Amino acid sequence: MLKRILAMLAFLTILIGGIGGYIFNNIQQGMAQLANFAPPPVTVEAEKVTTESWSPQISATGSLRARNEVALTTQVSGQIETFGFSSGKKIEKGQLIVKLDDRVEQAQLKNSHASLRLMELQHQRDRDLFKRKVISKNQFDQSLANLDQASAQVEQLRAVLAKKQIHAPFSGEVGIRQVDLGDYLSPGSTIATLQDSSSLLVDFALPEKFLALLKLKQKVSIQVQAWPEKSFEGQITAIDAKVSATTRNISLRAELNNKEGELLPGMFANIKVTLDQNRQLMTVAQTSISYSSYGDTIWVLREEVVGEGEEQQKSLKAFPAFVQTGESRNGRISVIQGINAGDLVASSGQLKLYPGATVILPEQNKAEKQ
DSSP states (O other): OHHHHHHHHHHHHHHHHHHHHHHHHHHHHHHHHHHHOOOOOEEOEEEEOEEEEEOOEEEEEEEEEEEEEEEEEOSSOEEEEEEOOOTTOEEOTTOEEEEEOOHHHHHHHHHHHHHHHHHHHHHHHHHHHHHTTOSOHHHHHHHHHHHHHHHHHHHHHHHHHHHTEEEOSSSEEEOOOOSOTTOEEOTTOEEEEEEEEEEEEEEEEEEGGGGGGOOTTOEEEEEOTTSTTOOEEEEEEEEEEEEOTTTOEEEEEEEEEOTTOOOOTTOEEEEEEEOSOOEEEEEEEGGGOBOOTTOOEEEEEEEEEESSGGGOEEEEEEEEEEOEEEEEETTEEEEEESSOTTOEEEEEOGGGOOTTEEEEOHHHHHHHHO
């Protein structure tokens, strides 16, 4: 009995030792594989740090407005008889906007014409009588005054009739109609707005300390929320004659071309005034910068030799570098310190990177697949 028990114990000891040795051997092999494991290369896009000549810029804000804009109104009262435009459409200078009912004034004009002809005949007779000294000078003067009065009445009615038709004072885009056919308009009633947006004005202000750096025809760039990736170029056309005693700011006006019609009056604008002072700055694509609470970083790609002997080969390795950035414009940002001109940096795909990661560029990836 005892021999059986001892034999069983010996068998179990050998079995457990064999299993343990097998597991230990597998663990050692796995650790060796992990030690030799190399993660696959990360594909990123890259560019070299370039040096560009940038002029300093002063930032401001303002609102766009049309070079010519007006609220179309009437100077006389009357009922709307005809519209000569459609809301939101372009119209030409002199085009009919609204025609008011003028039947009463037309009748009054006919009556005035009749009175004028009568006064002309009366004056002709009185002039002949005055020459023959049949009537007095006073009667003749009264006849002349009546003729002038009748003529003035005709001119007055013609002027009223002309105001019954409202015409566009300049070419542009008319806004949404504020009245309807048959509405009765009083003097000053707004019919619609008219904007000539082929060129736009933007008024803004800068602190008085910049006055010596400002001049007419100085370049400005303007950005609006509707087109965040696009800049519109213009120039300063007017500088105010005085500094505000309240804000100590100087008011300026810039003008920009809007032939494409991308901008509309009333838009909020971010304005940058370009100064005539060039600086050499290192710049990269804005997408190259990774922002965090610890600081701004950029991934620098360096070429290193890996392997030994005949298996040596060159590969790109990624390393993070903390940088100090400056101003940005047109999708690029200046870097004050942290990298050098000519460095190769990752411009996209940084989220996949880690210190020392092997990097492959898209053109290399295509070549390997071929």
